[in-house]
Amino acid sequence: MRLDNMLLAEGVAGPEKGGGSAAAAAAAAAAGSPTDNSIEHSDYRAKLSQIRQIYHTELEKYEQACNEFTTHVMNLLREQSRTRPISPKEIERMVSIIHRKFSSIQMQLKQSTCEAVMILRSRFLDARRKRRNFSKQATEILNEYFYSHLSNPYPSEEAKEELAKKCSITVSQVSNWFGNKRIRYKKNIGKFQEEANLYAAKTAVTAAHAAAAAVQNSQTNSPTTPNSGFQMKDEEFQLDSAENKNTLLTNMFTGSSGSFNLPNSGDLFMSMQNLNGDSYQGAQVGANVQSQVDTLRHVISQTAGYNDVLGGNPMYSPHGLNGNGGWQDATTPSSVISPTEGPGSVHSDTSN
């Protein structure tokens, strides 16, 4: 009975078609695995229907064999009845023995079918089994976000959705990725230093380009644009050439602020993005770099389009690394936390 139910649930013994895919979807949902992997699921369905077909043909065969064998035995008994008296009870007994035998065979068939389905399920739908590394591009996108939000690598639901779309993965995969990344980064910051440098530099180059474009734009198109927050007088920071942009980067990551310490360097970049001055963790970087950062920040703040990616990103909520190396918003006043997000209820600002 349990086997029957199981086969029914798996869509093997149930009504034709639909059942299989429903079971597949249900199984996928139960396993928490992404349901967007249509290729594997169609493959799963194909295999399931194959099992289903085999099951039904075998079942039919057994039934046919059972009937044939029963009539054969009946014939034998009838023949024997000429030589000796055979009671209807005896016939009934023989028939029931045959049926029992065949039903036990059927049971075995059901059992092995169940096993086959289970194996199929685990092979196709067990997320761990079918773990695939994300595409290089996806990893790049995720890393870019992570390192450019290093002071608060907690993407909002919106941001996760955006990233998921960009990376062609699910939101829960994005969450998993960030969960793993945060833990592993925190555990072994040194190991990720190079990676952090790479992505921070990448982000900075993008920022500088955007900034330069904005500068050029404001100079050529809107001479009346106020220059209040953005003065190019900063001694080490000139945005009028690519070379200087690179110098800035070099300074930021290598020399001018003293030794480059990764967790801080990442924050430095974060600072560029979201700082409004008050949330900037100045203690973490040298004043020299800070001035550069501030300058760049001003430039960025003038760059309308860039806000989507950096500072003005509504999907980003500023949190800071705390003294323990965590990302809990210990350093960030609740007033600057974006209302659109935050690390959930776990570290909500109300807890402080």
Next chain:
DNA sequence: TGTCATGATTACCT
């Protein structure tokens, strides 16, 4: 084949 990287899961926490 061993080892490391990495995506997913689980238990527990707030």
Next chain:
DNA sequence: AGGTAATCATGACA
């Protein structure tokens, strides 16, 4: 609900 930490299981690579 969404976070961390530990762990599992598989992929990639030397």
